[in-house]
Amino acid sequence: MGSTAALLALVIVLALVFDYINGFHDxxxxxxxxxxxxxxxGRTAVLMAAAFNFGGAFAGxxxxxxxxxxxxxPASITQTVVAGALLGAIAWNLLTWxxxxxxxSSHALIGGIVGSVWCHEVLESKPAGEALWGLLSSxxxxxxxxxxxxxxxxxxxxxxxxxxxxxxxxxxxxxTAVNRxxxxxxxxxxxxxxxxxxxxxxxxxxxxITMALAAYAGTSELHVPTWVIVSCAxxxxxxxxxxxxxxxxxxxxxxxxxxxxxxxxxxxxxxAVILTASHLHAPVSTTxxxxxxxxxxxxxxxxxxxxxxxxxxxxxxxxxxxxISAAVSAGVYWLLWLMLGA
Numbered sequence: 001m002g003s004t005a006a007l008l009a010l011v012i013v014l015a016l017v018f019d020y021i022n023g024f025h026d027x028x029x030x031x032x033x034x035x036x037x038x039x040x041x042g043r044t045a046v047l048m049a050a051a052f053n054f055g056g057a058f059a060g061x062x063x064x065x066x067x068x069x070x071x072x073x074p075a076s077i078t079q080t081v082v083a084g085a086l087l088g089a090i091a092w093n094l095l096t097w098x099x100x101x102x103x104x105s106s107h108a109l110i111g112g113i114v115g116s117v118w119c120h121e122v123l124e125s126k127p128a129g130e131a132l133w134g135l136l137s138s139x140x141x142x143x144x145x146x147x148x149x150x151x152x153x154x155x156x157x158x159x160x161x162x163x164x165x166x167x168x169x170x171x172x173x174x175x176t177a178v179n180r181x182x183x184x185x186x187x188x189x190x191x192x193x194x195x196x197x198x199x200x201x202x203x204x205x206x207x208x209i210t211m212a213l214a215a216y217a218g219t220s221e222l223h224v225p226t227w228v229i230v231s232c233a234x235x236x237x238x239x240x241x242x243x244x245x246x247x248x249x250x251x252x253x254x255x256x257x258x259x260x261x262x263x264x265x266x267x268x269x270x271x272a273v274i275l276t277a278s279h280l281h282a283p284v285s286t287t288x289x290x291x292x293x294x295x296x297x298x299x300x301x302x303x304x305x306x307x308x309x310x311x312x313x314x315x316x317x318x319x320x321x322x323x324i325s326a327a328v329s330a331g332v333y334w335l336l337w338l339m340l341g342a
Contacts, residue, residue: 023239056198067207088329159296
């Protein structure tokens with residue numbers, strides 16, 4: 001029991017480390033546009049985002065329950081499985097952060113869970129194909145894969161449509177007046193986006209810790225304790241406050257050239273999509289949604305306004321995130337299994 005408790009403590013620490021990394025990896029989601037349009041200096045913007053991220057984490061626990069109970073049955077896994085999932089997700093997040101690629105922390109975690117659980121079931125003598133199909137057809141993975149396709153699409157269309165509407169509204173105004181007005185409005189949209197980010201992404205680590213607690217208790221019943229919510233909200237906020245400057249350059253400058261009205265449209269459309277997903281308990285990639293929304297805003301000017309070469313590299317990272325993080329987590333779990341025998 002002592003070794004199991006020690007593993008549980010390790011898993012909780014790893015989950016909070018993942019949450020912290022998720023925070024600085026995804027800082028750009030909330031503030032890249034407000035920084036690139038010079039509405040706020042970088043340090044002020046990330047501190048504001050951290051505060052709204054913290055508040056957003058208390059918006060609900062539906063996504064946490066999807067992560068914690070709808071991908072695999074907590075009662076049938078071990079702490080080693082959860083540790084393998086987290087280490088695989090952390091490795092992919094750090095790699096993409098290093099190269100400034102805005103990939104999905106959410107899908108890295110989902111891929112990590114799938115890979116680690118699959119390896120565990122295969123080592124427990126379950127046929128590999130049957131184990132994989134059982135995971136891929138689970139409610140949690142199905143919901144995540146649907147969101148992988150639909151949420152960026154809605155972000156793209158939402159950003160495009162909102163930008164068209166805003167351009168029609170301001171068509172008779174002078175450019176200086178438009179810029180001045182939307183500089184103020186962008187403060188609201190940036191806070192809205194940061195709150196939405198916290199409402200979905202902070203719940204991922206809540207879910208993984210709750211999964212570990214349920215596995216430790218040997219139950220399938222999920223209850224997210226208050227201390228888990230506060231801990232994950234704090235870790236996410238601290239990570240966000242540390243700033244992910246590498247990815248911020250990609251999001252804020254390399255996709256399209258942004259003005260305050262563009263930033264407001266992209267942030268508002270993306271935040272609306274993310275909050276809707278949180279309400280539906282769907283774990284979406286906030287990175288996918290805001291990047292797609294920025295592309296939609298750019299395409300409203302003209303298709304050539306979007307730097308599609310950069311968009312292609314982002315898309316490749318999106319496609320590779322789940323399988324690579326799954327493969328890494330499966331390998332990590334296998335090594336842990338060899339060392340710990342569990």
